[in-house]
Every structure is written in C-alpha cells, then in structure tokens.
Amino acid sequence: MTNLLDFDHDGLAAWCEQRGEKRFRATQLFRWIHQRGARDFGAMSDLAKSLREKLALQAVVQPLPVASEQVSADGTTKWLFDVGAGDAVETVFIPEDDRGTLCISSQAGCAVGCRFCSTGHQGFSRNLTTGEILAQLWFAEHTLRQRLKLKDGERAITNVVMMGMGEPLQNYAALLPALRVMLDDHGYGLSRRRVTVSTSGVVPMMERLREDCPVALAVSLHAPDDALRDDLVPLNRKYPLAELMDACRGYLDRAPRDFITFEYCMLDGVNDGDAHADRLIALVQGRHEATRAGGPVPCKLNLIPFNPFPASGLHRSPAARVTAFARRLQDAGIVTTVRKTRGDDIAAACGQLAGEVQDRTRVAERRGRAAIPIRAVDAASLRAPR
Template sequence: MSLVNLLDFDLDGLAAYCESLGEKRFRATQLFRWIHQKGAADFGAMTDLAKSLRDKLAGVAEVRPLTVATEQASTDGTIKWLFDVGGGNAIEAVFIPEDDRGTLCVSSQAGCAVGCRFCSTGHQGFSRNLSTGEILAQLWYAEHHLRQRLNLAPGERAITNVVMMGMGEPLQNYSALVPALKAMLDDHGYGLSRRRVTVSTSGVVPMMDRLREDCPVALAVSLHAPNDALRDELVPLNRKYPLAELLAACRRYLETAPRDFITFEYCMLDGVNDGDDHARELLALVNGRGDRHVSCKLNLIPFNPFPESGLHCSPRARVLAFAKILQDAGIVTTVRKTRGDDIDAACGQLAGEVKDRTRAAERMKRLPVRIVSAPAEPRQKPH
C-alpha cells in the first residue's frame, strides 16, 4: 500500500484525512503547522501530537519531498533548483532575493502545452501535471532549506512572495493548484498575503473566472501582443480565447482581486512587438472607454534568447522608448530586471530537461516565421 503524501492537502483536506483516522480537526491543525511552519517530515519529532497518532501516521502517511537533482547559484544571488519528479521528468524552481523580499518562482507542470513562441519551456512540450504535493514541495523545501542556509531567526521567513511563473500553465492544472494556493495563504501554513501570491496565466479564461470565485490571489497575464493577429502567433492560446474575451475576464477578476490592478507581462521581441505603433495599440487596448477599461500595470520583460525560437531581444533603448510611451500616457510601466540568466533561471528560460513526448520542438522548427501586426479590433469567436 502506498503512503498518503500529506503535502497533497490544504488544511481542510488534512482535517478530512485526520477524521478518516478517527482524529479531531485540532490534530490536523497541529500536524499542518509541523509540516509547513516547522518543515518537519518525521512524525516522531512532532512532540505535541499524541503518540498514538504519531504511530498511526507512520504506517499510512508521509511528508514526501522532491529529490533535488541539481542546485545552481547565480552571481546575483538567484538560486535555481532542479527537482526530479520521476518518469524522466524534472521541474525547476527559482529563488530571487531582493532587499525587501524573497520571491520563489514555482512550477505547476512538467513542461507546458501552451507553446508560446518565446518560451523555452513551451518548446520542450508537455509531459504531465504536477500534484498539489509536488507544487507545495517546491515551497516546502526552499523555505526550510533557506532558513537553515541563511541562519534565520525562528519565525523569520525566507520566502515572502510566491509567483506561479515557473514551468507550465497553472490554470491548466487547476485542481492541484487551488489546494496548494490555500496552503500558502493559510495562517497555519505559510501565512502569505493574497497580494503576495501571484498566478501567471497565458489567458485560460474559464479558469480565471473560477479562480476569482475559489481563491482570488494576485493575477499576472502573459499578454505579449496588442492585437489578435500578432498574439495568435506568439501565444497560440489566443486562438481559443482572443483578446476581447481575455480582457473581459480581467475586468471580472478585478471585482474580487486582492490588488486593484492586473499585471500584464509583455516580452520585448526585436522587430516583432516592440514598435511605437505597438505601444500605442497597447494603450488603446487597455484604456478602452467605460466598461472596456482595464486597470493594469505593464511589466516589460527582456527576452532571453534561445536558438529554437528564431527571435531576438529588443535593444534596451527600444525597450525604454516603448516604456516611455506607456508611462507618458499614465500607465504604470516597469522594465523587469533580468535575474539568474547566467544559470538559465530568467523568465522564459526554464526547461527542466523535460522529455519532449509531444515533439513540440520538432514541430516548431517546421513552423513558418510569420509575425504580423494588424489593427486592434474585436473579432467573433468561431462556433
């Protein structure tokens, strides 16, 4: 009989599991604190649990960590871990330290099925979804490993922010994502603020609406183009959920979101989406009148080139000129500082040595490079 992985549960799930063992909810709360606040995996060390419960758990359950295959440290302090998730698959998590925060970038899938043109993970293809336990195990390991490594005082956090921006499209693994988010937010777990947990999506509209109802956290949307024709090429999911539908979902999300804006991520691609006309088109898109307006912040991301993409990074002067057009129009716009690029840990670089079971990379090589720009106008979705 395989042991139950207690990392697969949020607090309600753990309470239900403990009840199945004949235990009351307060025992689940104690157990949850030991696992997530103290990083304990040995039931014998959980001294305030009844010995009968500790003995019972030892025969049926475990706290199952991921195997660390490699660890790489960047010159800027960024750390990347490669975790073995079995079946020839590996995933990556990245810790980004800053003066006022420590951010962990977490993966939700082994590979990714979305296949964005500028993302090396997408070129690897999709292998499988991660379980809730595999998502949480990245945070569990990083938090408690870093506490020891940095010699932090008891109760001091190493990780203050979590971004679901690692490998995969989080909203295509929704059933595993939400319990993981709830554990991150729970005061008996990691106690993170909803404003400090961010889910990044390429625009899975129905799941954006579900997340708004089930577990609203900060939201980042991978936009990358100001019109449907160009976005179809860069983010293939746009063919299913075009910009008009995506922006309407963003407006709905803001009704319950912990932040009063959506972050739009925009990867700057030389000669593709970085012209002054694209910036003005982007302004028209987000500054729609009345109920078409989206309160947003623009995050311009320098592209991290990889050979299979056929794309190049916009020159810094072009990025700054693009940003100025947006800023002059009153849009909060930042240029993301590239971190960890010397260890392939920067945005769009996570590949994780995933087996390419879908032969996505091979198919991408056969695709024509047909990047176009067209006027922004609503289109009807085919029925």
C-alpha cells in the first residue's frame, strides 16, 4: 500500500496518471489530504467513485503513532512519534500571540554529534521518509485545528522550522518533497519566509537547496573560529568556516530573506567571552580570515541559552554574560536577539530533543572509551583582526 504522504503535488499527479487518472484528480486528492486532514477515501465526495475504489485498494494516508504527549507550563506541546524498529522522534509546537510554530524532526537521531545537543548524544539510527516528515505537520495541524476550534481557512501552524531531531540537509532527498508540500497552495500554503531549514553547515546541500527550494535558512554557528567550532560542531572539520561563509553569501542570492540567521548556543566559559564576541563580529563583518576575501555576511544573530542535559559536561552562560555578549554585538551594528527558552520543563527546548533512538553509530560506546575535552583556546588568539 502506497503512503500518499510520501508525495509532493507533482509526485502524486504522476502516481495518479500511472493509474489512468487526470492531474486535476490528484489536485483534489492532495487538498483532501493536506487541507482537510482526510484519511478515509470514501469520504472524499468530489472524487470519482472509480478513483475512490482504486485508492482503497492501493493507498493509505499513514500517520505516525503518538507514543506520548506533554504540555509545558508555557503552552508548548511536545509529541513523541513512534517511527518503528525501536525509534521515536519528537515534534514541538510553540504557540505565540501572533503565530504558531512547529519544530519538525528529519532524522531518528543525528550523525553530526554537536557537543551541546542532546540529539547528537543519542547517536543516529536512520533518515525519516518524506511521509514521516510530513506526518508530523499533518497530525499537528489537524489535531490543533480541532482542539482550538478554528474556522475553515484558519491555520493552527503558521511557521515551520526544520530544527527538530537530525540534520535536515543530510536527508535531502526526503526533505525536498516535504518542503514543496508545505509551500504548495493546495497543501499548507506557507510562504518561503515562514519555512526555515536549520543546518550545521552541509555546504554542498546548502547550494542545492538554494537552486531547488530556497526557504529561510538558519545556520548553527556556535563558534567564531575553526579551532573551537571543530570541537563543538564536528562537521566543521569537513566544511570549515571559509567554505560555510561563502555558501551563506551564495544562498542569499535566492533566499526569501535578505539575511542568514546564525544560531549561537551560549556555553559558560567556552564561547561566551568578549574575545569570542569580537571574533564573531569580525567574522560576519568581513574582517575575519574566513570572510575577508568574500566580504561581510548579512545576518541576524540568535543567541540561545544552553539547555543542560545529562552527560553534556557543559553549563549555561549566566544571564548577565549573555546580555553583555549581545550588547557587544549590537553595539557593532549586528541585529542580535536572545532566544526565549520555551518548553524546557518538558525537555522540549532547543538542544533537548532526544526521542528514542536505536543508535547505529555507537556514540555512547565511543564516548565511553575516551572522553574528548573541548579544546582550550587562548584568548589572545581570538583577537579580532583589524
């Protein structure tokens, strides 16, 4: 049985055409699934009876089983979805006065292994399918519409961020059709500005996303130089800052916004000093060795208070230090915000999503053999170039 959540609009049209149906029938079916949240083909009243009979024999709209649901004191909701074979992924809905944001997972676990991220400490099991990515949005949108008693045409989810478990750009083949469904006017009708892909810096796939489906982009930066970033974000060893900054500048040629969002997790005594701030300013203003040749990178800095979890060995920067760091960036003319922590009482905040993962990469075993300390960097070496 074919799961119709695995198709974008063109994919569903091709599938229907192979069964002798015209494209407009696929459009009708697509709307039933994504706009109305329908699973019962018999209830799709404007479809031809012959098509409904074919669908009943050949296809399903397959949601993910909900293993658990938790609601934070601040209204944030976290769902744990069972994706089979001992794996489960987490999805978070963050309600605000003017928007509803859904944070979606793209992998069961993550192979990047950032030091400050609970998902990375869980290891990696597998990529999610397009259907499993979209099933998170499908379930959340239509469940929340009913709970909130929204009228026809009102959306529960206005923004989607691919910031859940996993590195989205390492699952590009499944991600791309999912993004197209989110943007499709016959699907969820979200604007490119309201769909954000967050990446730790998979440079070749950033370049492909720019050409295929340029949505808003957030880059997990977290360090102002290669030496420190190699330790915090191991992918930097493959795609160092000079390459990453070039890819960011190139992405802006097609991006729906005129800036890149850089995410920077504030770690006490690791990356939060004045020297780190000065080095970060130099990086985005084009005075750093990684950007000097290509010039500045238009950006917004999003400072993220670290959300502790067992075994990280890291600590949150004090609030006064975060404020001082932000002020230093702002005084240099860089748009800087401090992310408000949401859902931390149910482990739904940034960096806390862990789910349940059958780790094929044996991260815990490798960490147990030898703990790798974060490299100490002499503050003098972080002086911003003039």
